[in-house]
Amino acid sequence: MQEVRCGHCHRKLAEAIYTRLNIKCPRCGTFNHLSATSAPAERQSSVAGRTLVDGITSNSVPKH
Numbered sequence: 001m002q003e004v005r006c007g008h009c010h011r012k013l014a015e016a017i018y019t020r021l022n023i024k025c026p027r028c029g030t031f032n033h034l035s036a037t038s039a040p041a042e043r044q045s046s047v048a049g050r051t052l053v054d055g056i057t058s059n060s061v062p063k064h
Contacts, residue, residue: 006030 004014006025013023013032021034 004032004034007032 001015001017003012004016004021004023005012006028008030009025009028011025011027013025014021018034019036021032023032023034024030025032
């Protein structure tokens, strides 16, 4: 899973595996829009039961 933090105040918002995520920070009110740059490229790591996902980008929009 990937840690999701606010792009404005850096508060931890979630830990997730996602292709698209829109989440509002409860601390500063910034709307954070996150998405994968391509379809999730899943692969099994050497640790049983864990999946790694590549190609994640994020954008945040401060509340005005």
